[in-house]
Amino acid sequence: MINDQLNPLVVIDIAIFTVQDQQLKILLVKRANEPEKGRWALPGGILIPSKDLNLESSARRILKTKVSVDIAYLEEVCTFSGLHRDPRGWSIATLHYALLPADKTHALVKESIEDLIWQNVLTCPALAFDHELQLQTALATLRRKVSSHLLPLHLMRPKFTLSDLQKTCEAILGQKLDKSVFRRRLKNNTDIIELEEYEGGAQRPAQLFKARTDFEFKEPLV
Amino acid sequence: MINDQLNPLVVIDIAIFTVQDQQLKILLVKRANEPEKGRWALPGGILIPSKDLNLESSARRILKTKVSVDIAYLEEVCTFSGLHRDPRGWSIATLHYALLPADKTHALVKESIEDLIWQNVLTCPALAFDHELQLQTALATLRRKVSSHLLPLHLMRPKFTLSDLQKTCEAILGQKLDKSVFRRRLKNNTDIIELEEYEGGAQRPAQLFKARTDFEFKEPLV
DNA sequence: TCAATAGTGTCTCTTAGACAATATTGA
DNA sequence: TCAATATTGTCTAAGAGACACTATTGA
Numbered sequence A, B: 001m002i003n004d005q006l007n008p009l010v011v012i013d014i015a016i017f018t019v020q021d022q023q024l025k026i027l028l029v030k031r032a033n034e035p036e037k038g039r040w041a042l043p044g045g046i047l048i049p050s051k052d053l054n055l056e057s058s059a060r061r062i063l064k065t066k067v068s069v070d071i072a073y074l075e076e077v078c079t080f081s082g083l084h085r086d087p088r089g090w091s092i093a094t095l096h097y098a099l100l101p102a103d104k105t106h107a108l109v110k111e112s113i114e115d116l117i118w119q120n121v122l123t124c125p126a127l128a129f130d131h132e133l134q135l136q137t138a139l140a141t142l143r144r145k146v147s148s149h150l151l152p153l154h155l156m157r158p159k160f161t162l163s164d165l166q167k168t169c170e171a172i173l174g175q176k177l178d179k180s181v182f183r184r185r186l187k188n189n190t191d192i193i194e195l196e197e198y199e200g201g202a203q204r205p206a207q208l209f210k211a212r213t214d215f216e217f218k219e220p221l222v
Numbered sequence C: 001t002c003a004a005t006a007g008t009g010t011c012t013c014t015t016a017g018a019c020a021a022t023a024t025t026g027a
Numbered sequence D: 001t002c003a004a005t006a007t008t009g010t011c012t013a014a015g016a017g018a019c020a021c022t023a024t025t026g027a
Helices: A055-067 A131-148 A151-155 A162-173 A179-187 B055-067 B131-148 B151-155 B162-173 B179-187
Strands: A009-020 A023-031 A044-046 A073-082 A091-099 A113-120 A192-199 A206-211 B009-020 B023-031 B044-046 B073-082 B091-099 B113-120 B192-199 B206-211
Touching: A009 A055, A009 A131, A009 A151, A009 A162, A023 A055, A023 A162, A044 A055, A055 A073, A055 A091, A055 A113, A073 A131, A073 B073, A091 A131, A091 A151, A091 B091, A131 A151, A131 A162, A151 A162, A162 A179, A162 A206, B009 B055, B009 B131, B009 B151, B009 B162, B023 B055, B023 B162, B044 B055, B055 B073, B055 B091, B055 B113, B073 B131, B091 B131, B091 B151, B131 B151, B131 B162, B151 B162, B162 B179, B162 B206
Parallel strands: A009 A091, B009 B091
Antiparallel strands: A009 A023, A009 A044, A023 A113, A073 A091, A192 A206, B009 B023, B009 B044, B023 B113, B073 B091, B192 B206
16 A cells, blocks of 8 residues: 555545435545445545646546546545544545536446445534544534635525525524515625526526625635 | 655644734744754754654654743644655655643754744744644644634633633634623533632632543544 | 505614713822 | 723614515416
């Protein structure tokens, strides 16, 4: 293996979230190889310096090859490190989290993966390595961001109603939000743009909105 | 060198802050070895899996050996990675930030360091590697935390006045705070404890406070 | 008409911000 | 007494939270 106790093993793990059926779900893969073969885990892989520009592009490459998905929003959460978190030896796992719109969740089974599932985060099975801790950490980071930013725009269809957006936020946060408060906060937000279109259901049609094309949710440097 | 293009170089960099003379200062070291010999940089070093429990303990070891200081508060910020950030090749730098009380800043010059300085963050010279970016990132993280937590308690003497605490916060944030607002927010905070002691200057004596012994500022997992 | 969803208005409570007022010390 | 700093109080504005109200559609 790569790890020889002089150099740590460097892996990238990704907590990739979506909202389906008003439920926050996480992509889990069943490991096809040792270690932890046959167990559910967050998708991840080993850094390949010759292929990867940096850790973030490494995460994109891993998602592309393992589940053949191109991800738009992806950001680092933190690292997990030490001798015991991976049976192969001293390792560093850099956890990333990503958001994928529901209409792009038809991810395909590819190499080194036995199976994959979009799992409701509330009913997650036991995971390999320290991935349960990683998942909880990514979830906390996601929720913290959702409360202060409009991160869920990355999960929306190109055109969406405010009710759609609110339901997505509620699924992520795991709690109901007040309609009035929610809309009031959007009033001053320049990241969403009002359209002159309406989408009719069986009831009163709702106005459609779109995200600003270059909206940005990285944490600002003050 | 350790890096052979199969395994990345793994380094730990530390932005260690203090407040002296009501100025926010950062510890810089002058590099004694290549690469970037003779340039100012954040203190840092290479991970040694056989010595380090994890990246955080590695950061503590590095601070101990390079400037012989034991640090209480230390936390990861994020990583910087890629082929070009270090001339030795593909590398991962895990940035940490730390806080040191002013009365413990008598750090000593040790191995692999030519010189050290506590530098006002506003007048920082050019730094080696990507350390200017790292410093700005650590500073932004520190300021964000100070606004919502009582992180500066780590910088205070064992007993301190509320005016002391306010001045420390102001030095970190780089702006004046309202006395009344500042004290009002502390009223409901259980991390600081009122003492029945007073410290007299040439004017009206100020009441002394101390930090709760086990106060904790890690981000809660919601 | 009704049910269902979209969208708005209103009240209260909390908090930030600005700034004034009072308190206590040594000189 | 005064200067300096500590400590508290007061007014206003903005925002969150709760909840009621109105609007528009298809059946």
